[in-house]
Amino acid sequence: MKLELANNVYYVGIIDWDLRNFHGHSTHRGSTYNSYLVIDDKIALIDNVKAPFTNQFIKNIKEVIGDLSKIDYLICNHLEGDHTGSLPTLVKLCPNAQIVTSEKGKAGFLRMYKEDWDIKAVKEGDTINLGTRTLTFVPVPMIHWPDSMMTYMTPDNILFSNDAFGQHYASSKRLDSENPIHEIMEEAAKYYANIVMHVSLLIKKTLQKVTESLKLKIDMICPSHGVVWKDHIQDILAAYTKWANRETKEKILIIYDTMWHSTEKMAFALAEGIQEEGVEVKIYNLTLTDNSDIMTEVLDARGLLIGSPTINNGMFPTVGGFLTYLKGLKPPAKYACAFGSYGWNSKNTMKQINANLKEAMIPEILEPITFNFTPDPEELDKCKEFGKVFAKKIKEGGKI
Numbered sequence: 001m002k003l004e005l006a007n008n009v010y011y012v013g014i015i016d017w018d019l020r021n022f023h024g025h026s027t028h029r030g031s032t033y034n035s036y037l038v039i040d041d042k043i044a045l046i047d048n049v050k051a052p053f054t055n056q057f058i059k060n061i062k063e064v065i066g067d068l069s070k071i072d073y074l075i076c077n078h079l080e081g082d083h084t085g086s087l088p089t090l091v092k093l094c095p096n097a098q099i100v101t102s103e104k105g106k107a108g109f110l111r112m113y114k115e116d117w118d119i120k121a122v123k124e125g126d127t128i129n130l131g132t133r134t135l136t137f138v139p140v141p142m143i144h145w146p147d148s149m150m151t152y153m154t155p156d157n158i159l160f161s162n163d164a165f166g167q168h169y170a171s172s173k174r175l176d177s178e179n180p181i182h183e184i185m186e187e188a189a190k191y192y193a194n195i196v197m198h199v200s201l202l203i204k205k206t207l208q209k210v211t212e213s214l215k216l217k218i219d220m221i222c223p224s225h226g227v228v229w230k231d232h233i234q235d236i237l238a239a240y241t242k243w244a245n246r247e248t249k250e251k252i253l254i255i256y257d258t259m260w261h262s263t264e265k266m267a268f269a270l271a272e273g274i275q276e277e278g279v280e281v282k283i284y285n286l287t288l289t290d291n292s293d294i295m296t297e298v299l300d301a302r303g304l305l306i307g308s309p310t311i312n313n314g315m316f317p318t319v320g321g322f323l324t325y326l327k328g329l330k331p332p333a334k335y336a337c338a339f340g341s342y343g344w345n346s347k348n349t350m351k352q353i354n355a356n357l358k359e360a361m362i363p364e365i366l367e368p369i370t371f372n373f374t375p376d377p378e379e380l381d382k383c384k385e386f387g388k389v390f391a392k393k394i395k396e397g398g399k400i
């Protein structure tokens with residue numbers, strides 16, 4: 001079915017209904033690989049799709065223009081396989097088309113596909129005229145890879161933003177306003193937390209560049225995943241500004257695993273104290289919850305309490321895995337503390353957790369709280385009291 005987003009701008013992407021894991025990121029609502037066809041004196045195809053969906057993708061394009069050899073430009077905003085997987089087939093079917101990508105993308109294509117394609121590398125501000133429309137290229141390194149760029153089209157004022165502003169969200173309705181906004185914003189937050197949270201400073205600069213220095217007027221944002229932003233552009237820009245500023249709220253996450261429920265008892269006692277101070281708290285057992293779902297909550301949490309029992313003189317494996325993921329994503333939390341029950345000695349476990357929290361660049365890491373084997377009622381009271389103290393810090397020190 002032809003889907004015209006604006007005059008002669010067609011959606012020709014793919015809906016991946018079954019996707020439940022995108023390189024480690026859980027995708028409960030599936031995803032889409034978006035591609036856009038612009039028809040003018042010249043025809044440009046912006047981004048393409050994951051390799052297994054190539055046949056359906058070709059069919060989508062044919063429904064609009066019939067013959068793929070009419071395509072003049074294959075714009076590749078980003079090298080990753082979910083946006084270039086069908087390029088080897090496209091190159092054969094579009095003999096008149098010029099591949100266009102960033103300078104880093106050009107180098108990456110040679111490594112990725114080992115093909116001697118004729119690729120035009122563009123830099124910031126370079127343009128391609130399609131007839132009545134002009135494409136302007138804006139490299140945005142690290143959003144998501146070093147090669148990433150955006151393409152801005154006038155006079156329609158459409159920003160083809162690639163991974164930025166994306167959401168893993170499968171729906172036959174392609175516009176923001178046609179879907180429940182809370183679902184889309186939830187997926188946009190999860191996407192940000194898991195894909196680009198660690199480059200928040202770059203996101204901030206990019207937002208400033210797009211809206212202040214380049215002063216791009218944006219009437220539509222066409223990302224490479226999820227819905228097209230049209231009626232909620234200001235909402236997603238405001239959300240990105242908030243996330244990029246690493247704004248946190250009075251919220252504490254208790255993230256733990258447990259062997260014989262002792263560390264779990266400590267987790268619940270900590271939560272009791274936090275609740276008594278009126279601060280929001282959420283508890284996640286790492287055996288039961290996916291890391292990428294927890295990361296969505298990490299996006300605006302001011303405090304993290306990480307609990308682990310000791311096994312083989314170190315952290316529980318699920319805790320180690322979570323912390324490895326966390327430190328790479330550089331959470332905005334201001335305070336953190338380790339806790340846990342142990343059999344013989346917890347020194348190394350607590351040291352390992354703290355080392356990870358330090359690498360995650362959390363400004364203040366408090367002295368760990370640990371107890372031998374099953375915590376008794378007095379020790380659980382101490383946990384509760386510590387929960388109160390930690391909650392007070394969260395309330396008082398929000399400005400750090």
Ligand code: FEO
Nearest residue numbers: 080082144163224
């Ligand atoms: Fe959607 Fe970085 O690829």
